[in-house]
Amino acid sequence: MGLSQSLRNRVRRFLQRPGTTVDLAPLEKLLPEIEARGEELTDLSDAQLKKLAKKATDYVEICAVGREAAKRGIGETPYDVQLLGTMALLAGKVTEMATGEGKTLTAAIAAFGYVRQGKGPVHILTVNDYLARRDAGWMEPLYSRVGLTVGWVTESSTPEERKAAYARDVTYVSVSEAGFDFLRDQLVTDLDERVQPKLTTCIVDEADSILIDEARVPMVLAGAVPGEQGSTHILAAEVVKGLRKGRHYEIADDLRSASFTPAGLAVVEKKLGKIDLFAEKNFDKLSALNVALHAHALLRRDVDYIVRGGTVELIDEMRGRVAQRRRWPDGLQAAVEAKEGLNATVEGEVLNTITVQAFIALYETVCGMTATAVLVGEQLREFFDLEVAVIPPNTPNIREDEHDRIYPSRAEKDEALIAEIKAAHDKGRPVLIGTLDVKESEALAAGLAAVGVPSNVLNAKNDDEEAAIIAEAGALGAVTVSTQMAGRGVDIRLGGSDEKDAEKVKELGGLYIIGSGRHESRRVDNQLRGRAGRQGDPGGSVFFVSLEDDLVVKHARDSIPALSKTDYEGRVVDDRVEFAVEHAQRVAEGVNHEIHRNTWRYSVVIEQQRKAIAEIRERLLTTDAAAELLLDRSEKADHLEREVLERAGRTIAVYHLDRAWAEHLAELADVREGVHLRALGKLDPLDEFHRAAVPAFNELVPTIEDRIVETFEENDVDEDWEPDDSQLKRPSATWTYLVHENPFGSELDRLIAAVGRRLSGSRR
Numbered sequence: 001m002g003l004s005q006s007l008r009n010r011v012r013r014f015l016q017r018p019g020t021t022v023d024l025a026p027l028e029k030l031l032p033e034i035e036a037r038g039e040e041l042t043d044l045s046d047a048q049l050k051k052l053a054k055k056a057t058d059y060v061e062i063c064a065v066g067r068e069a070a071k072r073g074i075g076e077t078p079y080d081v082q083l084l085g086t087m088a089l090l091a092g093k094v095t096e097m098a099t100g101e102g103k104t105l106t107a108a109i110a111a112f113g114y115v116r117q118g119k120g121p122v123h124i125l126t127v128n129d130y131l132a133r134r135d136a137g138w139m140e141p142l143y144s145r146v147g148l149t150v151g152w153v154t155e156s157s158t159p160e161e162r163k164a165a166y167a168r169d170v171t172y173v174s175v176s177e178a179g180f181d182f183l184r185d186q187l188v189t190d191l192d193e194r195v196q197p198k199l200t201t202c203i204v205d206e207a208d209s210i211l212i213d214e215a216r217v218p219m220v221l222a223g224a225v226p227g228e229q230g231s232t233h234i235l236a237a238e239v240v241k242g243l244r245k246g247r248h249y250e251i252a253d254d255l256r257s258a259s260f261t262p263a264g265l266a267v268v269e270k271k272l273g274k275i276d277l278f279a280e281k282n283f284d285k286l287s288a289l290n291v292a293l294h295a296h297a298l299l300r301r302d303v304d305y306i307v308r309g310g311t312v313e314l315i316d317e318m319r320g321r322v323a324q325r326r327r328w329p330d331g332l333q334a335a336v337e338a339k340e341g342l343n344a345t346v347e348g349e350v351l352n353t354i355t356v357q358a359f360i361a362l363y364e365t366v367c368g369m370t371a372t373a374v375l376v377g378e379q380l381r382e383f384f385d386l387e388v389a390v391i392p393p394n395t396p397n398i399r400e401d402e403h404d405r406i407y408p409s410r411a412e413k414d415e416a417l418i419a420e421i422k423a424a425h426d427k428g429r430p431v432l433i434g435t436l437d438v439k440e441s442e443a444l445a446a447g448l449a450a451v452g453v454p455s456n457v458l459n460a461k462n463d464d465e466e467a468a469i470i471a472e473a474g475a476l477g478a479v480t481v482s483t484q485m486a487g488r489g490v491d492i493r494l495g496g497s498d499e500k501d502a503e504k505v506k507e508l509g510g511l512y513i514i515g516s517g518r519h520e521s522r523r524v525d526n527q528l529r530g531r532a533g534r535q536g537d538p539g540g541s542v543f544f545v546s547l548e549d550d551l552v553v554k555h556a557r558d559s560i561p562a563l564s565k566t567d568y569e570g571r572v573v574d575d576r577v578e579f580a581v582e583h584a585q586r587v588a589e590g591v592n593h594e595i596h597r598n599t600w601r602y603s604v605v606i607e608q609q610r611k612a613i614a615e616i617r618e619r620l621l622t623t624d625a626a627a628e629l630l631l632d633r634s635e636k637a638d639h640l641e642r643e644v645l646e647r648a649g650r651t652i653a654v655y656h657l658d659r660a661w662a663e664h665l666a667e668l669a670d671v672r673e674g675v676h677l678r679a680l681g682k683l684d685p686l687d688e689f690h691r692a693a694v695p696a697f698n699e700l701v702p703t704i705e706d707r708i709v710e711t712f713e714e715n716d717v718d719e720d721w722e723p724d725d726s727q728l729k730r731p732s733a734t735w736t737y738l739v740h741e742n743p744f745g746s747e748l749d750r751l752i753a754a755v756g757r758r759l760s761g762s763r764r
């Protein structure tokens, strides 16, 4: 290591700075002014400071007042680099600041600035509930000193609490809760029931995770409706039961999707009485079969779900435990129930949906912060028109990032990995190991226990517990095994959270980060490395890789030389292999980018349609449009009092609009399923999707109008009229989910997997 290692690190860091970043020089020039202004503020009373804060609108005043308020309220004086970050946020950029540089404080001052510039309320979008609650509480004393109110929303907040939290100047909320509130607000029949104000400004925490990794995740609001589709699923489960992998269906390399082979399709068609599954009239059967195949081929009892008390309960893939109150999208839930021979539970129906990306795009101003933005600079520009501002660290980073250690086989890698952890642990140096999934974490912990190394495995029930464990990962002798993303946003202090043995740990080289394999994205690897070396702390990082790792097998199988050199420890020492591993990661990143781009193309259509429907709905709720329609189309309307007509018209109209939209979404889902199979017939799935989705939508408004008139005519509407439950039944209960937590969510991916395969140059 030594000099050449740190030189290599510098070069690597330099290379990671492509040209999508902004020039900070104009902002840097303001720092002396902020400093000078700050000195004038130190003698002011709290009341005087608050008064000044009310008038702060330019960068210098916002930063100077914000800094003084932070000093008084939080007891921390923001560093110049934090103020640079604040200004970059106010300029609408994604700021890249290393882990532990104090983004929470940086964002709070920016939020204050946005409110003062008249761009409030500000939502700070976090990755989970724990961080929303923690950051709101932590920053509250700062906000109160500048005269602002702050609130937070978590999954367990009641509608009243949500409304109150959103009424504050600044609200901390996870992106999914904010999205679900938006979807629920779209369904109210009384405008007073809305909890969320107009979406104005958001500051996105962990911006790369939310804006890129989660961007295409659909957030879904579903509702219970009387079910009737059970029988199709039972039939489909029966038909796919005996099908065999390889012969009747294939599973994609990423293990996330299954598709029928031509032979499989022939068998299925025969079993169903020689029907043509590609005929338009059989599309519903086709989609039921696809879902049944997914349940049959990919979802394993006791791994992906358990059966308990006659119901199917999902196991959370990342955490390895039963996920509460979560269902798969309904077709899949019913298919798994049918596979297990259970009675179908309440059928649900998707009432509304929006992707994270489309939701964020609803804000007038978007900015964000993360430790790893540069590597997605291009995508941030492409999908959000956002630029990256790279903020230098307050204290230079002295972490030693080692080159990958590459082994020919998985077994050799695991052995070396355990030996390395044990050697560090024997000296007392804290080690944090990032694994790719929960299963791997548990296997590694067992391997460590076998050689007498106790470890903490992060698979806690909730974010709070996870945070408490990770906060101790820097303690003397600690060994912590965690999936790469667990416990993010939590400070790891050397020597433990109380910094008791900080000096000893520093002497030992600080926190040692070990990756048990390269992730599909360099960014995630960098996030893991970033857990060490905060604020100039010593630290180290290294990744263990084997040529049998999924990433390598999937994307670099063909570029690994047959005979590579190994050293006396069994490590591969061959530049070509090292290059091939790096290359595999780049290919994976390219594939994911392409998938994102393609999914976005699909969701653009749905998003335009959602917006159009939302506008009509708003008009129905706020104007007399429904009454006018009835006066136009029904003679009966002429005989009614205007007020009665307006009220009844509105109720009937909103009901039919919501129903028709839900039906339309279901139809689009079927179309997607259908196009998937048609893609086998070499038609472009996206074209096919548009060809079906656009006319279906064009028919929607006339259909809704006809239904409104029909219902109005069928009912005896007078001043006492109340909607009849049997006719205008609204969903009795709603629930929400994110589609990425269920493998079926990769439906769209499956459509475009073909593109990905072509890109990755793989043969299939």
Ligand SMILES: Nc1ncnc2c1ncn2[C@@H]1O[C@H](COP(=O)(O)OP(=O)(O)OP(=O)(O)O)[C@@H](O)[C@H]1O
Pocket: 076, 077, 078, 079, 082, 097, 098, 099, 100, 101, 102, 103, 104, 105, 371, 488, 489, 490, 491
């Ligand atoms: N100006 C400051 N002076 C002293 N301590 C600070 C300052 N700014 C932040 N800190 C401390 O630094 C630590 C890290 O802050 P914070 O959690 O906001 O970092 P971060 O950049 O968000 O890191 P992560 O990437 O883990 O989210 C906290 O303990 C915080 O109290």
